Amino acid sequence: MRSTWRDRDRDFRQTLPGGDTSERALMEALQIVKPDYRPLPGIDPNKDDLQYYRFQMGLDCDEVYPGIFIGDATTAKNKEYLKVIGVTHLLNTAEGTRFGFVNTNKEYYNDTTIKYLGLPLADLPSVDISKYFYTAAEFIEDALSSGGKVFVHCMMGISRSATCVLAYLMIKKGMPAVQAIQRVRQSRDIHPNIGFLRQLAQLDNQLRRQRVL
Numbered sequence: 001m002r003s004t005w006r007d008r009d010r011d012f013r014q015t016l017p018g019g020d021t022s023e024r025a026l027m028e029a030l031q032i033v034k035p036d037y038r039p040l041p042g043i044d045p046n047k048d049d050l051q052y053y054r055f056q057m058g059l060d061c062d063e064v065y066p067g068i069f070i071g072d073a074t075t076a077k078n079k080e081y082l083k084v085i086g087v088t089h090l091l092n093t094a095e096g097t098r099f100g101f102v103n104t105n106k107e108y109y110n111d112t113t114i115k116y117l118g119l120p121l122a123d124l125p126s127v128d129i130s131k132y133f134y135t136a137a138e139f140i141e142d143a144l145s146s147g148g149k150v151f152v153h154c155m156m157g158i159s160r161s162a163t164c165v166l167a168y169l170m171i172k173k174g175m176p177a178v179q180a181i182q183r184v185r186q187s188r189d190i191h192p193n194i195g196f197l198r199q200l201a202q203l204d205n206q207l208r209r210q211r212v213l
Contacts, residue, residue, distance in 0.1 A: 016212070021177055021204040023197040029178045030192075033185040038062070041069060042085040060157060061085070062188040065169065067149045068140065070161050070188050073102040076153040079112055088148030091139055092118045093132075093160040100155060115143070123159045125195025133203060136164040137171040162190035166200055170207060177204035 039045045041063045043056055059081060061071035075081060076092065090109065094102045095118030106116045117139045119132050136152075143150035154160035162184060169180040177200050184190055192200065 016208055021201045023194060023201045026177055026181060026197045026201055029181040030185060033182050035189045036186055064165060064184040064187045067144045068165060069151045070157045070165055071151060071153050072157040073153060073155050076151060077104060082151060086149045087114060087151045089115045089143035089150040091136060091150060091152045093121050093164050094154040096120050102155060121160050123193060125193045129163055129196055130199040130203060133167040134171065137168040140168045141172050158191045159193050159196060163192045163196040163200060167203060170203060177201060
């Protein structure tokens with residue numbers, strides 16, 4: 001059962017071995033790990049064909065954990081490519097029509113079998129992305145537990161989408177925040193904004209306290 005806010009407030013006051021996780025520690029983890037750039041998922045780098053090369057143009061996608069892809073808005077709209085890599089679920093962490101958002105919704109994928117979830121998040125340090133941590137984690141877990149694959153994106157695939165994937169790894173896979181960052185950044189150059197890092201640090205402290213009770 002998910003803990004109540006009163007339980008989490010009590011957990012927040014408990015002293016942790018080694019002290020609390022801070023956004024500074026997460027920022028340092030981002031800076032230390034350098035991404036190992038790999039070929040696009042689902043693309044044969046040895047295939048020499050002009051039409052195939054044109055198909056790849058504009059794609060930006062990395063598999064950061066088995067079955068979890070992070071990418072940008074252009075790739076999210078390329079339904080042919082999503083089919084190539086076997087995407088069954090798609091999480092748009094920047095749903096909206098304003099500048100900096102991605103104007104897609106459930107109806108955009110009606111001609112596919114993709115299960116869609118949209119979160120209306122702006123990439124601003126002041127935005128409370130934490131209220132969607134468990135929603136995003138459940139959606140990603142639903143994809144993987146059913147044998148599917150999930151594509152998580154925002155505009156550029158580096159802040160909002162990355163933050164939600166990190167939260168998933170912390171909540172569902174039991175990874176400390178630093179380990180989650182290291183795991184994802186090995187495959188993709190992610191940069192959650194400082195406000196999102198602060199909220200991930202708070203989530204890390206909550207989860208750590210719950211595990212020592």
